[in-house]
Amino acid sequence: MGRASARLLAPVRALWSSREPLGSRWYLARHFAGLPRPKEDPDAWRERMDKIRNIGISAHIDSGKTTLTERVLFYTGRINEIHEVRGKDGVGAKMDSMDLERERGITIQSAATHCIWGDHQINIIDTPGHVDFTIEVERALRVLDGAILVLCGVGGVQSQSITVDRQMRRYGVPRLAFVNKLDRTGADPWRVIDQLRNKLRHNCAALQIPIGLENEFQGLVDLVHNKAFYFSGAHGEKVTEAEIPEDLVSFASEKRRALIEAISDVDDELAEKFLSDEPIASNELAAAVRRSVISLKFFPVFMGSAYKNKGVQLLLNGVVDFLPCPIEVSNYALDQKKKEAKVDLTGSPDGPLVGLAFKLEEGRFGQLTYLRIYEGVIRRGEMIVNSNTGKKVKVPRLVRMHADDMEDIQEAGAGEIVAVFGIDCASGDTFTDGSVKYTMTSMNVPEPVMSLAITPASRDATANFSKALNRFQREDPTFRVSLDQESGQTIISGMGELHLDIYVERMRREYKVESTVGKPQVNFRETITQRAEFDYLHKKQSGGQGQFGRVIGYIEPLPEDSEKKFEFENMMIGQAIPSNFIPAIEKGFLEAINSGSLIGFPVERLRAVLVDGAAHTVDSSELAFKLAALYAFRQCYAAASPTILEPVMSVEMKAPVEFQGSVTGDLNKRKGLIVGSGQEGDDCVITAHVPLNNMFGYSTALRSMTQGKGEFTMEYLQHAPVSKDIQQKLISELKKTRD
Structure with missing residues (x-):
């Protein structure tokens, strides 16, 4: 029996009952029981860290993330039975703990859990796939050391797959791909791998090949170890190792060579052997895969069907073999005592405690704060300090999460999520x-793109209404609450209709607050299209000390590719305005751009340049110059040819080919720009850029156009100028509301 096979067939659940003091296995058993750490060798912590994996599971909506996580928990012994996302038993998947998640069959909040595979501890965060909850993916990837990108074997690389991959790149997360749903009609893993190369620009290759596809999907050939694996039993828990089927030997040899070529391009050690035509052993290939994955130069592709219980155990082996442990990923902190100098965090238990609060939830016993520990040890009952506020607090209770279940522990070290x-x-x-x-x-943190006016249905619910909004804002940085100064209405803003709808529903269920919701409003912006000069004197004399401040300069548009929304530049020569008043002038401009004169939305993509001015020895003050800047902006804004910017969404629509004409026509009516179209099996896939203001009610329209067979996803792309007629329409609508 080979090494890989022995690991697969090892009874994982034995860990929990085993009493043999065998190194890290014994440590993990004590660790999960919440017992304090025994005295150990000074370098033993490195061996222990080598046995930890922090991973996230991310994907496009409905690709099977939660189903995959459910299988992982079952095979590692964390749960005793499997429940489906939309199962007939009404229980739902373990990681979808909210009633709303189980009812709608989608993941809304990321959920954390942990499990044991062999002698490794795996901390897992299951994240939502819907773009409206993209912040959950952002904060999970911020604290993880590795990730699994789940792809549908039929749908392939879809719009949210691209977004998730972009997020993984942003945080430099090493990752594996898992091509799921190979049992479905139309599944083609090789097409998905081509999309990974062409759409996502990855250096990737398959580590496995399927034995059969669709209804004939039976098992997998492991190209690293040159073995075939079959999955049997009620839940695929029995894994059988065998020789590669004769009809696949040639194909497996070809794909193994392609795998070695892909890694040789980025790994010198393997390239040397490959170019010398030396035989490459399984352990040498596995080591090269690990090196290139951790260095972000290679993207290995695993395959299977989570729903049909095939391939998940091999994927778990891949997590252990190829994804980094916490000390193989470089993490650093900023030392506030040394002007934010970077400090490398080694992960040592002897170092100072450093932990990041990356997610907040309202638990049964108050606020639940999720922490990723980067260095040192956190212990129950000890005092810790919030570096951002300087407050010292005691740790009253420390828990390890399993979805909505908790396990009390006494301490946790670096690399752990508690x-x-x-x-x-x-x-x-x-x-x-x-x-x-x-x-x-x-x-x-992405900017919200949609707003709703919301008021409690009864005055008695006002206290709970405020409490709910405060809690949701603390939990979710993309959920914003503001007050409309003119109407007095409370405005909630978020990432889309579903995002806001979920919070309105949660308010009703969790706080018993019925709400009246106004028509969704798009978050427009304003900008300028040409340079305009200003020369403004703010002078006020009304007995006692007056106000005097003169500012001269110009405003101009920033380049479209600029990442900054506003720039202030002091190009003044000499001391016409004392330097201590310059920050006040910048504050005045910042306050002025909060509301443009066209429709009252914030102004962005603008640079304000100060070239001259005047001050009075007695009457000049910070307030005077702040007001001078504010009024100077208002004075010259109209001369800068202002225009309105609207949020434009990237929409990916999928429907049967026979409805392509009507769907395309409808997108054109909505002033959408079609940027791509293709065909996947019997479905057409259309990508378009459509103004968000024209997308309200699209889900209902698409259902009626396609007999309920169409589906779409959309994500924020950019703010773009509106046409002249739309601008006039928006300005006139604003006038009506004010009149």
Whole structure:
């Protein structure tokens, strides 16, 4: 029996009952029981860290992430029976713990769990696939060391697959691909691999080939170890190793060579052997795969069908064999005492405690704060310090999460993901033991694209209404609440209709607040298209000290590819305005761009340049110059040819080919720009850029056009200028509401 086979067939559940003190296995058994760490060799922590994997499972909506996680939990002994996402038993998957998730069959919140595979501890975060909940993916990837990108064997690389891959690149996360649903009609893993190369520009290759496809999908050939594996039993728990079927020997040899070529392009050690035509052993190939995955130069592709219980155990082996442990990923903090100098975090238990609060939830016993520990040890009952606020707090309760279940523990070390109760903090705060003042870099938070006016149906519910909005804002950085100064209405903003709909429904269920919701409103922006000069004198005399401030300069548009939304530049020569007033002038411009004069939305893509001015020895003040800048902007804004920007969405639509004409016609009516079309089996796939303002009610329209067979996803692309007629329409609508 080979090494890979022996690992597959090892009874994982034996770990929990085993009493043999065998190195890391014994440590993990004690660790999961919540017992304190025994005295150990000073370097033993490195061996222990080598046995930890922190991974996330991400994908396009409905690719099978939660189904895959359910199988992982079953095969590793964390759950005793399998439940489906939309199962007939009404239980639902373990990781979809919210009632809303089980009812709608989608993942809304990321959920954390942990399990044991062999002698390795795997911490898993299952993330949503819908673009409206993209912040859940962002914050999971911020704290993970590796990830699995799940792809549908039929749909392949879809719109949200591209978004998730972009997020993984942003945080430099090593990853594996799992081509799922190979049992479905039209499944073609080789087409998916081609899409990974062409659409996502990955250097990738298959580590496995399927034995049969669709209804004939029986098992997999492992190209690294040159063995075939079959999955049997009620839930595919019995894994049988065999020789490669004769009709696949030649094909397997060809694909193994392609795998070695792909890795040789990025790994010098393997390239030397490959070019010398030396035989490459399984362990040498596996080591090369691991090196190239960790260095982000190679993307290995696994295959299977989570729903049909095939291939998941091999994927778990891949996680252990090829994804990095916490100390193989470089993490750093910013030392606030040394002007944010970068400090490498080694993961040592003897170092100062450094942990990042990456997710908040309202638990049964108060706020639940998820922490990723990067260095040191956190212990129950000890004091920790919030580096962002300077507050010192005690750790009253430390738990390890399993979806919505909790296991109390006494301590946790670097590389672990835990949760703490009763700590008041915000998402993104860094905690230390107080001996250092380190902060971790924050995650990327996308801007909301849609708003709703919302009011509680009864006055009695006002307190719960405010409590719910405050909680949701703390939990989700993409959920914003503001007050419309003119109408007095409460405005909630988020990433899309579904995002806001979920929060309105959660308010009703969790806080018993019925709400009246206004028509969705798009978050427009304003900008300028040409340069305009300003020369404004703010002078006020009304007894006592007056106000005096003169600013001269110009405003101009920033380049479209600029990442900044606003720039202020002081090009003044001499001391016409004392330098201590310059920050106040910048503040004045910042305040002015909060509301443009066209439709009252924020102004962006703008640079304000100060070239001259004047000050008074007695009457000049910070307030005077702040007001001078504010009024100077309003004075010259109209001369800069302002225009309105609207959010444009990238829409991917999939429907049977016979409906292609009507669907394309409808997208044209909505002023969509079709940028791509193709065919997948009997379906057409259309990609278009459509203004968000024209996408309301599209799901209902698409269903009626395609007899319920069409589906679509959309994500924010950019803010783009509206046409002149739309601009006039928006301005006139605003006037009507004010009149």
